[in-house]
Amino acid sequence: MAAYLNRLHHISLHVSRVGNIASDLVSKLKFDLFAARLTDETRQLAFRRGAAVFVVNERPPHGGGGTESLPVTLNGTIDPREGWEAEEETTLDGDTCRRYLYGVDSPPHSNVDTVCNVCFEVRDVERSSRALRDLGCVLLVPPTVVRDGGGEVTYTVVRSIVGNVCHTLLDRSRYEGTFLPGFRDVAAQADASSCPVTHFDHITYACQTKTTAQVMQWYEKCFGFQRFYLHSDEEEAEGYVLKGEGIGLRLTAMEYWKCSKAGMTLSFGGEKEPDCKFVVAESLPGQGSNQINTFLQQHGGPGIQHIGLYTNDIVSTAQEMAEAGVQFFAPPPTYYEEVGKRQEIEAAGHSPERLSRHGILLDTDLRHRAHDQTTADADVRYLLQVFTKPIFAEDTFFLELIERQGASGFGEGNIRALWRSVQAYMEKEREEKGPASIVQRGRH
Numbered sequence: 064m065a066a067y068l069n070r071l072h073h074i075s076l077h078v079s080r081v082g083n084i085a086s087d088l089v090s091k092l093k094f095d096l097f098a099a100r101l102t103d104e105t106r107q108l109a110f111r112r113g114a115a116v117f118v119v120n121e122r123p124p125h126g127g128g129g130t131e132s133l134p135v136t137l138n139g140t141i142d143p144r145e146g147w148e149a150e151e152e153t154t155l156d157g158d159t160c161r162r163y164l165y166g167v168d169s170p171p172h173s174n175v176d177t178v179c180n181v182c183f184e185v186r187d188v189e190r191s192s193r194a195l196r197d198l199g200c201v202l203l204v205p206p207t208v209v210r211d212g213g214g215e216v217t218y219t220v221v222r223s224i225v226g227n228v229c230h231t232l233l234d235r236s237r238y239e240g241t242f243l244p245g246f247r248d249v250a251a252q253a254d255a256s257s258c259p260v261t262h263f264d265h266i267t268y269a270c271q272t273k274t275t276a277q278v279m280q281w282y283e284k285c286f287g288f289q290r291f292y293l294h295s296d297e298e299e300a301e302g303y304v305l306k307g308e309g310i311g312l313r314l315t316a317m318e319y320w321k322c323s324k325a326g327m328t329l330s331f332g333g334e335k336e337p338d339c340k341f342v343v344a345e346s347l348p349g350q351g352s353n354q355i356n357t358f359l360q361q362h363g364g365p366g367i368q369h370i371g372l373y374t375n376d377i378v379s380t381a382q383e384m385a386e387a388g389v390q391f392f393a394p395p396p397t398y399y400e401e402v403g404k405r406q407e408i409e410a411a412g413h414s415p416e417r418l419s420r421h422g423i424l425l426d427t428d429l430r431h432r433a434h435d436q437t438t439a440d441a442d443v444r445y446l447l448q449v450f451t452k453p454i455f456a457e458d459t460f461f462l463e464l465i466e467r468q469g470a471s472g473f474g475e476g477n478i479r480a481l482w483r484s485v486q487a488y489m490e491k492e493r494e495e496k497g498p499a500s501i502v503q504r505g506r507h
């Protein structure tokens with residue numbers, strides 16, 4: 064393995080206008096804006112909820128600076144930090160300053176809004192960068208040091224094998240500021256939400272058919288990722304395959320090298336931070352328009368299709384977000400009436416009516432039922448999920464809320480229900496607005 068990852072640091076988005084997504088993240092999705100870097104050329108804003116951090120980077124219109132002003136509330140709260148020096152950036156081999164700190168100037172497929180950088184903390188940036196280069200990886204930014212009054216951070220950016228995805232690897236062990244050098248603190252909002260989202264649970268890539276094996280090998284070789292079995296029916300070579308009744312999907316998952324868990328960062332309320340898994344999703348051959356193929360087409364290639372946000376209480380989170388205007392997919396109403404579903408939901412201590420109000424799906428993990436006595440309530444392990452509609456103008460990236468009660472993979476019932484809701488949504492859009500409309504439609 065080339066690079067030893069300590070933890071996931073943040074995920075970044077590249078968008079044409081930071082204002083839309085910034086206000087959605089704050090007012091609808093209950094993230095807090097906590098750091099910002101505003102220059103003549105670009106705007107970078109950092110938002111967090113628990114350990115989940117998003118950085119939104121604004122793409123300047125064809126090389127010029129942005130003209131649109133930020134929502135006033137964001138502008139007004141940036142703390143000027145008396146005496147805080149401006150950032151200073153030097154690459155270890157003497158390169159120039161770049162527009163986006165900790166990212167790349169023009170990620171491939173840069174004409175659509177996209178989520179394209181998963182940034183990790185590593186122990187040794189130079190060594191990791193050298194080892195990745197020796198493996199033939201494309202380094203988009205050589206090891207670079209950024210300093211301000213809070214100390215210094217070294218980073219490098221490597222291109223992933225998946226579409227437009229990049230990984231920034233950084234070492235912030237010599238930095239004492241809130242976020243990263245170059246970012247200023249933004250004062251906390253008084254009416255901060257108590258939304259119980261705690262961390263990123265998983266990141267799902269949409270990939271081309273028959274490319275999963277290559278993707279898995281790349282992550283294993285470069286970062287020591289290991290296979291994670293999503294389901295008891297999963298075959299090693301095949302992954303978790305769902306087919307029939309209109310679905311044709313292959314899912315394969317991985318997680319970072321186990322030793323990273325023994326380590327270093329205890330930043331999650333003093334406890335070891337839970338891992339974020341990576342899921343590779345591809346369409347089975349011969350499929351028509353579906354969730355994966357639509358992503359590939361509208362995104363302009365493979366990339367991050369969705370991110371699962373972990374919450375301790377999905378019902379209250381979905382309720383708060385729905386009230387704030389987040390649109391969730393709802394399964395067909397018959398879902399909650401299917402044979403055994405009501406009993407399954409009630410056995411897990413939930414109310415079918417409350418779950419159906421927000422389109423929350425529940426899947427029980429039957430694997431452990433018969434023999435596992437290790438949990439207090441040994442026989443019910445389940446997970447709850449709900450999916451937002453796409454958050455950009457295209458039918459590409461969406462978010463998911465997930466609450467796990469002992470179940471670590473994904474449930475077939477939930478995936479099928481999601482697939483059917485998305486299929487119905489895409490068909491309805493096509494009927495209402497004609498085939499070209501999905502691409503041209505404005506944001507929600």
Ligand SMILES: O=C(O)C(=O)Cc1ccc(O)cc1
Nearest residue numbers: 267314342344354355473478
């Ligand atoms: O179920 C989940 O949350 C997953 O992440 C699996 C998945 C991946 C891709 C899809 O298009 C649908 C489901």
Ligand SMILES: [Fe+2]
Nearest residue numbers: 267369371463
């Ligand atoms: Fe997911």
